Amino acid sequence: MKKVEDEIKFDHNGDGIDRRGFLKCMAWAGTGTLCVMNGGVMKSFSLSRLGELDPAAAKGELSFVQISDSHMGFNKPANPDVIGTLKAAIEKINALPGNPEFLLHTGDITHLSKPEEFDNVQQILKDAKVKEAFYVPGEHDVAIDEGKEYLERYGKGSQGAGWHSFDKNGVHFVGLVNVVNLKAGGLGTLGHEQLEWLEDDLRAKKSSTPIVVFAHIPLWSVYPEWGWGTEDSAQALSYLKRFGSVTVLNGHIHQTMQKVEGNVTFHTAASTAFPQPAPGKADSPGPMKVPAEQLRSVLGVTSVNFMRGQKALAVVDSNLA
Amino acid sequence: MKRTQRIAGIGILLAGGFVLFGGLREHVQAAPPLPQQMQHEMATEVKIDNFSFSPATLEIKAGTKVTWKNADDIPHTVVSNDKIFKSKALDTDEKFSFTFDKPGTYPYFCSLHPKMTAKVVVQ
Numbered sequence: 001m002k003k004v005e006d007e008i009k010f011d012h013n014g015d016g017i018d019r020r021g022f023l024k025c026m027a028w029a030g031t032g033t034l035c036v037m038n039g040g041v042m043k044s045f046s047l048s049r050l051g052e053l054d055p056a057a058a059k060g061e062l063s064f065v066q067i068s069d070s071h072m073g074f075n076k077p078a079n080p081d082v083i084g085t086l087k088a089a090i091e092k093i094n095a096l097p098g099n100p101e102f103l104l105h106t107g108d109i110t111h112l113s114k115p116e117e118f119d120n121v122q123q124i125l126k127d128a129k130v131k132e133a134f135y136v137p138g139e140h141d142v143a144i145d146e147g148k149e150y151l152e153r154y155g156k157g158s159q160g161a162g163w164h165s166f167d168k169n170g171v172h173f174v175g176l177v178n179v180v181n182l183k184a185g186g187l188g189t190l191g192h193e194q195l196e197w198l199e200d201d202l203r204a205k206k207s208s209t210p211i212v213v214f215a216h217i218p219l220w221s222v223y224p225e226w227g228w229g230t231e232d233s234a235q236a237l238s239y240l241k242r243f244g245s246v247t248v249l250n251g252h253i254h255q256t257m258q259k260v261e262g263n264v265t266f267h268t269a270a271s272t273a274f275p276q277p278a279p280g281k282a283d284s285p286g287p288m289k290v291p292a293e294q295l296r297s298v299l300g301v302t303s304v305n306f307m308r309g310q311k312a313l314a315v316v317d318s319n320l321a
Numbered sequence: 322m323k324r325t326q327r328i329a330g331i332g333i334l335l336a337g338g339f340v341l342f343g344g345l346r347e348h349v350q351a352a353p354p355l356p357q358q359m360q361h362e363m364a365t366e367v368k369i370d371n372f373s374f375s376p377a378t379l380e381i382k383a384g385t386k387v388t389w390k391n392a393d394d395i396p397h398t399v400v401s402n403d404k405i406f407k408s409k410a411l412d413t414d415e416k417f418s419f420t421f422d423k424p425g426t427y428p429y430f431c432s433l434h435p436k437m438t439a440k441v442v443v444q
Contacts (some may be wrong), residue, residue, distance in 0.1 A: 076394040076413070077394075078394070112396055112412060113410070114412055118345055139433045139434075140396070140410075140433070143398070143409075143410035143433055144328060144409060144410055182433075182435040183435060184400075184402045184428065184429075184430035184435055184438050185430065185435060185436065185438050186435045187435070187436075188438075225436070226372075226436065227434055227435060227436040283371050283372040284372035284373070284434065285372060286371060286372060286393060286394060286395055287394055287395065
């Protein structure tokens with residue numbers, strides 16, 4: 001195998017990330033980057049050079065994909081064809097090397113919680129070559145009936161408004177709901193009942209268990225002025241402190257973003273429907289109109305690879321272009 | 322004997338229903354009809370656009386009907402902080418109305434995007 005040159009080997013803080021490497025990885029996020037942690041050293045590869053990478057290293061022991069914000073039913077100029085772009089996302093997933101184990105949808109499945117919108121997504125996702133799919137609701141999925149329709153379809157085996165957990169290949173996954181019972185002037189909310197459940201859910205897990213938490217609204221303060229954060233996420237994160245590897249996957253802001261804080265890697269996924277502006281770069285966080293030929297370059301899917309012994313999971317964003 | 326009691330019971334229920342209905346009708350008749358022009362003045366609109374309500378503070382007289390119109394390309398809701406009124410999710414160009422009969426301050430927000438807050442002040 002030809003050696004890939006974009007390897008980064010500075011690890012000053014012993015946290016597996018060097019600043020330059022992280023920034024480099026960030027800069028590539030929109031075009032698609034594979035970040036692989038190996039023995040505490042991060043390696044990043046441009047997606048266009050994945051062919052040069054050992055397929056086993058790219059896949060890891062467990063790989064899954066995340067899609068988000070499909071907003072089925074949206075039909076405004078920012079993207080009049082959300083069906084077409086969701087289908088393109090599924091094609092992208094089906095073209096990945098090695099079939100991902102499962103799919104996570106981090107909410108805003110629909111635009112207005114309508115049964116026909118849920119039906120459309122269900123129909124399109126049937127073509128995804130994954131064994132299973134897991135969901136958490138976005139605020140658009142609970143907009144009409146306080147989430148009744150959502151829970152009827154996706155709530156099986158879940159608690160409360162749809163929170164749930166499961167284990168795959170030794171990794172513990174937790175789906176949280178932070179889009180119901182929102183208070184005036186506030187941000188996303190998990191609520192007391194869910195936080196108690198989370199504490200209880202994690203209690204029996206060994207600190208060496210890799211944890212993946214997924215929820216719609218970011219669990220870190222991306223931009224509170226636009227509501228891009230969760231009121232009581234600090235409480236949830238305090239329960240995760242003792243774990244060696246925690247990955248948080250969110251949606252809601254329709255753009256990719258990463259942040260590392262101690263043992264926790266935060267990541268937001270692109271939408272499959274329409275882009276939103278960077279924090280504070282517009283008057284409001286409404287749909288961002290881009291020229292039609294550029295649309296698919298700002299939409300995307302995220303694939304995540306896990307390899308035992310590594311501190312963080314490798315998170316890869318690729319656009320639909 | 323039993324049969325007689327049941328018939329009597331139904332009779333009382335019917336009488337009760339009649340009285341209640343009569344009372345309601347009287348109430349409706351008692352409200353004086355507003356002249357056409359007056360009705361026009363007693364209605365106003367709040368525009369929802371760019372993730373905000375405008376005006377953010379609306380001052381009105383008691384009895385005014387307020388209509389919210391969503392001009393944004395994202396759905397929003399109009400929900401009273403005190404649960405006095407609550408719209409469904411309003412898609413682009415959809416409307417919701419509420420008539421404010423009692424003076425007071427009515428703070429409200431969008432339950433989908435709770436950073437969107439505003440209020441209606443009724444004099």
